[in-house]
Amino acid sequence: MHKICSRRNERQIKKYPSVDQQHAAAVQIVKLFPQLSNTRVTPTAPDESFFFWRNGGKEKGAHTGMIFHRIRNVIKQLPAEKHKYNRGTMPVEESVSTELVARAQLLRVMLASASVAEHICDEMDRCFPVLKLLLKEKKPVNDILDMFPHLCSYEGLVIRQMFERLYPNRTEGLKIEDVFSRCLSYSPSRFSRITFEDA
Known part of the structure; x- marks a missing residue:
């Protein structure tokens, strides 16, 4: 009986891929479609970094990439008994769509120039839920700027825009x-x- 329960638990744990499996999938995607190496997050990042990057390229911290964010959003929808780890009574985090995270990651590599200022401001506005989630999760400022480097673009125009979104009911x-x-x-x-x- 103990062995049967143990096997059942192992099957539940394997409901979603491990970090190593996610990373292997990202490497395989770029191997099958080499042109996707152009989506790397920074010029020095691994080819697969857009899809999965361990610790976001740092020594410690959350993993990043489309696969990681998609898996995380799927996990949030699973019933508690199917989670590998349960965190007691921690509040459920808001989730953002994979498409929106992908949009933010494409935006982060766009170079700020006068000709694309309006486009960057529009995209920052669309990606606001991602920024709001990072703030809610109390991510360090460096992590937020790593995801949204344009907060420092256009002499404060973008950060002012985000400030107004964060406080829509502020006093005049x-x-x-x-x-x-x-x-x-x-x-x-x-x-x-x-x-x-x-x-």
């Missing part, structure tokens, strides 16, 4: 400059102590 007088100046006064905790009401 609330400006992003006021938030930044208050953050400086709270150094080193900065943004962690800013609230909508406080600003």
Whole structure:
């Protein structure tokens, strides 16, 4: 009886692919379609990085890529008993579509120039749910800028646009400059102590 239960548990654990299997799939995709090596996240990233990149190319941290995000979103839809690991009563995270993550990853490699400024602003607006999820997950600033480098583009235009999306019901007088100046006064905790009401 114990062996039967053990085998059943093993089958449940194998309901979704391991990290190694995800990485192998990404490598295989690029091997079958070599032209997809052009989708690599950065010039020095592995050819398969758009599809799966261990720790996002860092020593530690979350994996990145279309396959990883798709698997993560599928896992969130599985009943708790089919998860490899259960985290007790942790709140369920919002999920974003694989297509939206792919859109954000394509946007991140686009070079900012005057001719594509409007396009980048439009795409940042469409990818806002991804940014909102990163903020909700309290990702480090470097990780957020790695996914959305255009927050630093166009002399603050994009970050202002995202600020307005984050606080659509802000008071008429609330400006992003006021938030930044208050953050400086709270150094080193900065943004962690800013609230909508406080600003």
